[in-house]
Amino acid sequence: GAVVSQHPSWVICKSGTSVKIECRSLDFQATTMFWYRQFPKQSLMLMATSNEGSKATYEQGVEKDKFLINHASLTLSTLTVTSAHPEDSSFYICSARGLRGYQPQHFGDGTRLSIL
Amino acid sequence: QQQVKQSPQSLIVQKGGISIINCAYENTAFDYFPWYQQFPGKGPALLIAIRPDVSEKKEGRFTISFNKSAKQFSLHIMDSQPGDSATYFCALYALNFGKGTSLLVTP
Numbered sequence: 001g002a003v004v005s006q007h008p009s010w011v012i013c014k015s016g017t018s019v020k021i022e023c024r025s026l027d028f029q030a031t032t033m034f035w036y037r038q039f040p041k042q043s044l045m046l047m048a049t050s051n052e053g054s055k056a057t058y059e060q061g062v063e064k065d066k067f068l069i070n071h072a073s074l075t076l077s078t079l080t081v082t083s084a085h086p087e088d089s090s091f092y093i094c095s096a097r098g099l100r101g102y103q104p105q106h107f108g109d110g111t112r113l114s115i116l
Numbered sequence: 117q118q119q120v121k122q123s124p125q126s127l128i129v130q131k132g133g134i135s136i137i138n139c140a141y142e143n144t145a146f147d148y149f150p151w152y153q154q155f156p157g158k159g160p161a162l163l164i165a166i167r168p169d170v171s172e173k174k175e176g177r178f179t180i181s182f183n184k185s186a187k188q189f190s191l192h193i194m195d196s197q198p199g200d201s202a203t204y205f206c207a208l209y210a211l212n213f214g215k216g217t218s219l220l221v222t223p
């Protein structure tokens with residue numbers, strides 16, 4: 001079946017570092033990708049919607065300059081957490097949707113980000 | 117932002133029993149109602165989804181029921197197994213997620 005690959009699965013870095021997370025659709029073309037944040041034992045919170053070739057649409061309260069999203073191709077979207085601080089530590093998950101009709105969402109396995 | 121209200125927050129079911137999770141929504145603009153299953157440390161996986169033109173959809177042990185007039189949809193897991201122990205989320209499309217239900221199926 002369709003697979004979404006997210007990399008890295010786990011990253012630890014120092015405060016002030018920028019971290020890039022990749023989300024790839026492996027066997028289908030994704031016109032739309034979504035980025036979520038999930039805190040322990042909580043639900044997924046949509047951060048932004050990314051459409052190939054256009055600027056991402058951010059949800060209210062999400063800092064555009066902090067969370068840079070690039071959707072350069074139909075198979076790749078990246079989330080860069082700029083100048084990360086401990087409060088940015090979280091589980092980040094991407095999902096991708098195919099081209100046609102009511103295609104289901106396919107989720108990556110998430111990236112555990114820990115900022116020291 | 118559209119809201120979905122999911123219940124119960126947690127559920128304990130004996131092996132072989134029926135697990136029932138409910139979701140209520142406010143906005144009727146969406147026409148795709150999925151349920152996701154998430155294991156610890158993993159991303160959610162689509163379990164089953166329904167369009168509002170049908171009232172029920174069954175896939176194996178999983179059944180989703182949809183009540184358009186009541187703005188509710190539910191997930192039924194028949195013959196629940198310990199391997200079904202996970203967190204389940206309902207969603208409006210993939211934009212607004214319920215708070216999740218932690219299901220524990222005891223042997």
